[in-house]
Amino acid sequence: AQSVTQLDSQVPVFEEAPVELRCNYSSSVSVYLFWYVQYPNQGLQLLLKYLSGSTLVESINGFEAEFNKSQTSFHLRKPSVHISDTAEYFCAVIIRGSGGSNYKLTFGKGTLLTVNP
Amino acid sequence: GAVVSQHPSRVICKSGTSVKIECRSLDFQATTMFWYRQFPKQSLMLMATSNEGSKATYEQGVEKDKFLINHASLTLSTLTVTSAHPEDSSFYICSAPSRPSLYNEQFFGPGTRLTVL
Numbered sequence: 001a002q003s004v005t006q007l008d009s010q011v012p013v014f015e016e017a018p019v020e021l022r023c024n025y026s027s028s029v030s031v032y033l034f035w036y037v038q039y040p041n042q043g044l045q046l047l048l049k050y051l052s053g054s055t056l057v058e059s060i061n062g063f064e065a066e067f068n069k070s071q072t073s074f075h076l077r078k079p080s081v082h083i084s085d086t087a088e089y090f091c092a093v094i095i096r097g098s099g100g101s102n103y104k105l106t107f108g109k110g111t112l113l114t115v116n117p
Numbered sequence: 118g119a120v121v122s123q124h125p126s127r128v129i130c131k132s133g134t135s136v137k138i139e140c141r142s143l144d145f146q147a148t149t150m151f152w153y154r155q156f157p158k159q160s161l162m163l164m165a166t167s168n169e170g171s172k173a174t175y176e177q178g179v180e181k182d183k184f185l186i187n188h189a190s191l192t193l194s195t196l197t198v199t200s201a202h203p204e205d206s207s208f209y210i211c212s213a214p215s216r217p218s219l220y221n222e223q224f225f226g227p228g229t230r231l232t233v234l
Contacts, residue, residue, distance in 0.1 A: 009158070036225075043121075043210065043227035044161075090160065105151075105212075105223065107160040 004091050006108035014116050015083055021076040021111045023065075023091030030096040033074040034105070035065055038088040047089070050074065061085075086115045119145045119215045123226035130201055131234055138196045138229045140167075140211030146191035147213035151223070152184075155208040167194040167211075201233040 007022045025031060035047040048059040055067040065076045074091060091108040120143040130136050140150055148169045153161040165186055166174040173186035183205075185197040198205050208230050212223040 004160075043123075044212075044225040046222075046224075104163060105161075107162075109158070109160045 004093055004106055004108035006089075006091055006111050008111050009109065010112045010114065012114045012116060013081055016080045018079050019077065019081050019085075019113065021089050021091075021113065023074045023076065023108060025072050025074065025091075025093045027072070027093065027095060032094040032096055033065075033067055034092040034094075035059075035063070035074070035076050036090045036092060036107075038090065038110075040087070044090065047076075081113070081115045083115045083117060085113060088112050119143075119213075119224045121211065121213055121224045121226040123209075123211060123229050125229060126227060127230045127232075129232045129234065132202050133200055135197055135199045136201055136231060138198070138209055138211075138231075140194045140196070140213075140226055142192045142213050142224075145213075145215060147194075148191060150188060150194040150211055150213045152186065152194075152196050153210045153212065155210060155228070161210060164196075169194075198231065201231070203233045206231055206233045 003026045005024045013019050033050040036044040037047045038044050047063055048057045048065055050057050050067045058064045063076055063078045065074050067074055088110045090110045092105045094105055122141045122143055124139045128136055150167040152164045154164050155161045163176050164179045167186045167188040169188045169191055175181050183199055185199060188194040208228050210225055210228040212225045215222045215224055
């Protein structure tokens, strides 16, 4: 069974600093990879996803993540964060291919990013 | 993008009562919807897959008789927590793929916080 590990439960940073939120997954087969963001008192929103093709994917608000198959990682980065980026970030995977679990999103425990002025 | 709503956003009930939570796809039809449970500081755990016109598929360890799911139309799925107890207090979230079988593109509702006294 696949699992997702987010190594940091909390990441405090100052505004305009760079940030990296780490995500590792375990799966012996190909996966789809996702980052979701949950702002306070709101539902999850898709931030970016890797399905195939270029291993570097970007979001519209400056985040990017790179799929590294050899390291089974999908770390999320942003070169300069804003206070408005304060939120909980969840990494998730879906196993590619056929079978009953090809729809199942497996989530990491989340990383709370707090951006301070 | 597609919108998924949930009602109510918060509910407080007495132990032993039943609570119904609605999940609606507002601008698209969803033959499949997913129900998750999120404990504080924890990741989302898939509880069950709701299928329009047929029985729900429950994940291992989730009590079918405790968490009743009904998917009566292409835009509405309901989760009823029967005989609720304090340990059922949690954040319940639903999601739906934007198109049939496009499970790698799921949209999430804002969640329902259930508190059982």
